[in-house]
Amino acid sequence: MFTGIVQTQATVAQLNDRVNFRQLTVKVAPEYLAQVTLGASIAINGCCLTVVAFTEDTVSFDIIDETLRLTNLSRLAVGDTVNFERSLKVGDEMGGHYVSGHIHGLGSIVKREQSADNLALWIEFPAQFQAYVLPKGFISVNGASLTVGQVESNRFSLHLIPETLRLTNLEQAKMVNLEFDQQTMTIVETVERVLANR
The missing domain is CATH 2.40.30.20 (Elongation Factor Tu (Ef-tu); domain 3)
Structure with a gap:
């Protein structure tokens, strides 16, 4: 669950494409990855994605066919910027509205x-x-x-x-x-x- 309050922009650092599959790696300031874990949810351009790998300043996600079909993540190129939001935690300020990260x-x-x-x-x-x-x-x-x-x-x-x-x-x-x-x-x-x- 997310608030729709974008925290920062990240930059597409790497794309690994296969049939009906894309691995997306974005680069972001290290403070936005503090205490990130494998399996965590992060919204990229509003799409809820699961963390599959990370470093101090990069984070990677696997994107499959249905997400590629419905979202603009299939159109990204290296160097593009994307909107970045970590998932909502209990007690966080609710500045926007409840956003699921499921793109219509x-x-x-x-x-x-x-x-x-x-x-x-x-x-x-x-x-x-x-x-x-x-x-x-x-x-x-x-x-x-x-x-x-x-x-x-x-x-x-x-x-x-x-x-x-x-x-x-x-x-x-x-x-x-x-x-x-x-x-x-x-x-x-x-x-x-x-x-x-x-």
């Missing part, structure tokens, strides 16, 4: 609107998820817990403050991992099921 699909950044103090992004997403995207609702984008701005059909806007841009890779991103809010999904699907049975 990809979104495409189709428009950028830069103003003096913020950046607005418009993201197009798969139409089957329209019911779960609501103005002022939560969404996780590349692992960052964000508030939806406007919604137009299967597009929504985000308004990003400079601190979010500093900590995340959203300013340069093109395809982003999307995790829709699980509470919203549960409510919508329950209501739809009840209405369908009437």
Whole structure:
């Protein structure tokens, strides 16, 4: 479980590709790997991955076919930056919203609107998820817990403050991992099921 508060950016240091498999190694400042253990969960671009190896300043993960299909981790190249968040611990401050790290699909950044103090992004997403995207609702984008701005059909806007841009890779991103809010999904699907049975 994660908060959606990205802690830092890591850099893709190595990729080892086989059929329907990729081992990803990222380099990150050592303080973000303090007390890391094999089997620990870390969100990379919002995707919950399991630590399979680590050094003082690198950490490796195995990524298999379903994750490669659903996420932008299949598109990474050496030198790219990724959003990095360690898993939530009991007693941690909950600054974002509960994020599972289970990506529902990809979104495409189709428009950028830069103003003096913020950046607005418009993201197009798969139409089957329209019911779960609501103005002022939560969404996780590349692992960052964000508030939806406007919604137009299967597009929504985000308004990003400079601190979010500093900590995340959203300013340069093109395809982003999307995790829709699980509470919203549960409510919508329950209501739809009840209405369908009437």
